[in-house]
Amino acid sequence: MVTLLDTYIENRERVQPDDTNNHDTAHGGNVAKWMDEVGAMSAMRLAGSPCVTASIDRLDFERPIPRGDTCLIESYAFATGRTSIRVRLRASREIPETGERERTTEASFVFVAIDEDLRPTEVPDLTVETDRGEALRSEALAAEPDE
Numbered sequence: 001m002v003t004l005l006d007t008y009i010e011n012r013e014r015v016q017p018d019d020t021n022n023h024d025t026a027h028g029g030n031v032a033k034w035m036d037e038v039g040a041m042s043a044m045r046l047a048g049s050p051c052v053t054a055s056i057d058r059l060d061f062e063r064p065i066p067r068g069d070t071c072l073i074e075s076y077a078f079a080t081g082r083t084s085i086r087v088r089l090r091a092s093r094e095i096p097e098t099g100e101r102e103r104t105t106e107a108s109f110v111f112v113a114i115d116e117d118l119r120p121t122e123v124p125d126l127t128v129e130t131d132r133g134e135a136l137r138s139e140a141l142a143a144e145p146d147e
Contacts, residue, residue: 002124004133007042007077007087012070012094025064026071032059034073035089035107042075043085043111047123051111054084058108058145065093065104072101078140083120085111088140108144 013019013034021027036053043051065071072094079086091105115121128134 001127002046002048003130004076004078004126004128004137005130007045007075007126008136009038009042009045009073009075011038011041011073011075013073014070014096015065015067017067020067023064024067026067028061031061031065031071031091031105032056032107034071035059035075035091035105036109038073038075039087039089039107039109040111042077042087043113046077046080046085046126047111047113047121049113049115049121051085051113054110054112056107056109058106058143060106061104062106063093063102063104065091068096070094070096071104076136076140077126078137080123080126082122083112085113085123085126086140087111088136088143106143108140 015026072092089107092101
């Protein structure tokens, strides 16, 4: 059985000149792409099969990431449906020389597991076995928009 912490991934992208907008900060489309890629990795760890993006339920840009800083992406699965996986994503700017971080972006994506014929396939249940996992799951559920 896959646990929430098994799906936790951190990845970094250095914000280069080609990644920036006319304000010399990371282009929002690039940040969204990086989040989508890392989120899919978390979903695939849970599903044990390829996953594709079904929806972006929330993508909140809170502050920019300057050129030269690192974009740190944190991702983990926090809920499942029959074929879907809800993934929480957070991006932070990280100063490479010091490791100092500041949260910049919050998001919630939904991925669907697919089989070799590109059809939705069932995913296993997600378990939470540690206090840290429970805290991450509670944090993700609290951040979900009211429906």
